[in-house]
Amino acid sequence: MEESNTDQNQLTIHVVASTNSSEFTHLSWALSHSSVVGLDAEWKPIRGRQLTFPAVSLLQIACRLATASRDDADSEAVFLIDLSAVPLPSIYELLRDVFESPDVLKLGFRFKQDLVYLSSTFCSQGCEPGFDKVEPFLDITSIYNHLQNKQPGRKTKETKSLATICKEVLGISLSKELQCSDWSCRPLSEEQKIYAAADAHCLIRILDAFQVKVLKEVNSLQNTELHSSNLDPGLKQILVEPYNCSKILRTKFGEALQMVQATITEIPCTIPTGGGGISGKPCRNTISMNDTLSQIVRKYGDKIFLKESDRQPRASKKKGKKQSSVRVIHNGRRVENIDDWQGSAPWDLSLGGDGCPKFLCDVMVEGLAKHLRCVGVDAAVPCSKKPETRALIDQAHKEKRVLLTRDAKLLRHEYLIKNQIYRVKSLLKNEQLVEVIETFRLKICEDQLMSRCTKCNGRFIQKPLSTEEAIEAAKGFQVIPNCLFNKDLEFWQCMDCNQLYWEVRFRRLKRAQLMLQMFGTDKIAT
Incomplete structure (x- = not known):
């Protein structure tokens, strides 16, 4: 059985790579006995224009058993289904039944795009007509908006990221460093497994907090005492002590891996004995959702329904020719491989600088900016949230900074100044910090920390x-x-x-x- 164990106090992550395995048996059993599932998907990042939808490489499913409470040892499990290894026709009906079952509340974060890509991926393997419906469904963004609307003075409709919602609702830090990693490569790293599991598992935790709010509203309206049998044991503790125990790493220099691990706790799952895969549909538990979940579904539940137009990739409206290689023009000549740093930085004394290293980190490496500040390095971020490329370059040139990015497309602009931009190659913030220090030969004094x-x-x-x-x-x-x-x-x-x-x-x-x-x-x- 392939499992990823982070440590004794963390959830066991089940990787499903074959239908003839105990992991698949466990998955089938868990799906047939779950009242709540959190859904997420990963695929290889899209580069440039695409005429087809990307193939989904990984499907994450976090399960909450229908008859278990949060503190039960068998209450939850997280499965990573390797869609590049599992024959898709063998799991198509199983997933479709879960997506459409009225007994299972599905949670997701902007999951419609994921469903479009999932449907396209399964259709490409002969699973017609793919997936066209998820019901009942709750988007985490909707849950967040309902929670915020109960707070006086909070009328903003700004779309929040999942990491921001986790921070505000649960008080935990959900790292998104590996979001743009290549999910089609195998084997997956331990960091990728933990990242993927956390993205699905945190959806259930956000629902937990929402359930508490709903129960309080019911109690207020009915003016009756809230019975403990209606409340998941342990949910009060989430709000009273919002992850302020030793499981949450408070140091700014903690590894991203540890930050993500703090969002999940080990709950080993007991599965029925028996070998091999399961053929045919699983026998779904006849026990319905509890009263609280049923009320949430009736009042806040939604559905995702794909129209025919959703199944067609939209052509890009961007005009202009796309350059075939990463080159820029400087003083009338082409400069090759600008992402490999050479020469002097703009703060160099010989170029009229003040000798103090200064960087400008675009939106793709904002986390790196905080790490650089922790070691005393001047690291700014763009003046606006969505700056134009020209504005980024102008700010870096005016302030004598090197622009740090992971966006290779930035390097194609012909108005770039030589040695004005550096493409960061590492994915993790700690590794990015080491890369920048080594590339620019920075000397960090202990007093700077x-x-x-x-x-x-x-x-x-x-x-x-x-x-x-x-x-x-x-x-x-x-x-x-x-x-x-x-x-x-x-x-x-x-x-x-x-x-x-x-x-x-x-x-x-x-x-x-x-x-x-x-x-x-x-x-x-x-």
Whole structure:
């Protein structure tokens, strides 16, 4: 049985790569006994114009059993179905039954596009007519909007990312570093498995928080006491103690892997004994959803229905010729391989710079900007949320910065200035940080660590504030938890945005030691 075990306190991830396996048996049984499933899909990133839909490489399904509570050992399981390995006709009916079953609430985040790609992928393998309906369905964005509408003064309709929703609703950090990785490559890395499982599993956790809100509304309307039998055990704890235990890594230098692992807890699943795959349709549990889920479906439930027009790829409306290779023109001549850094940076003293490394990180590497700030490097982000390419280049040139990106298309623009842009090759933020430090031969002084505000890139005050000074500085601006006042803390404040930071002194020293180990003594000037 192929499983990915992150550690003792985390959920076991089941990878389904064959119908003649215990993993497939487990999947079939779990789907036939689940009242809630979280759905997500992954595919190879689309590059340039596409005349066909991309083939889905991985389907993630997080299951919540119909008769189990959240704290039961057998309540949940996460399955990663390798669609490049499993014969699609052998699982087509199983998935279609789940998508259309009235006994299973399906959760997703903007899942219509995923369903379009899934349907196209299965049709290409002879599974006509593919998938055309998911019902009952709840989009996590809708759940988030319902939660926000109950808060006074929150009228914004701005579309939030899944990571933002997880942060606001659950208080957890959901890393999206591997979103654009190549999901068609095999074998999948451990980081990819954990990332994929977390994306599906967090949907169920968001529903948990929503259920609590719905129950409170019912209690308020009926003016009756809420019986404990109607409430999933453990959900109160999610709201009372929103992941403030040791499972959540609070250090800014924690690996992205650990941040994602913090969103899932190990719940080993017990499956029926028996070997090999399961043929035919599974026998669905006749137990219906509980009262709370039924009420949510009746009041907030929706469905995804694909029209014929949804099944046709839309032609790109962009005009202009596409260059065949990554080249730019500089002073009348073509410059090859601009993504391989050569020459002097714009901050170089010989070019009239001030000698201080400065970068501009576009939207694809915003996480790298925060990591650079943590080691004291000046790392700005674009002035607007969706800047034009020309605006990015102008800002970098004006401020003598190197533009960092993962978008190869940026390198095709002919008005780029030589040594103005660098394409980051690594996917993980920690690896991107090491890549930039090595490429530009940056020397990081120990005094630089944690010297910049990760929020705005501003500088910290020269010396830490006392507890009394911090309390005064935070009035009307920021709340300092009372539990911090009995600890040996250092308080630091950004001189630009006034954001307060605090840290136990010995942790600051420990963090410096970790940085020394991460980059090596040749990159840290002591």
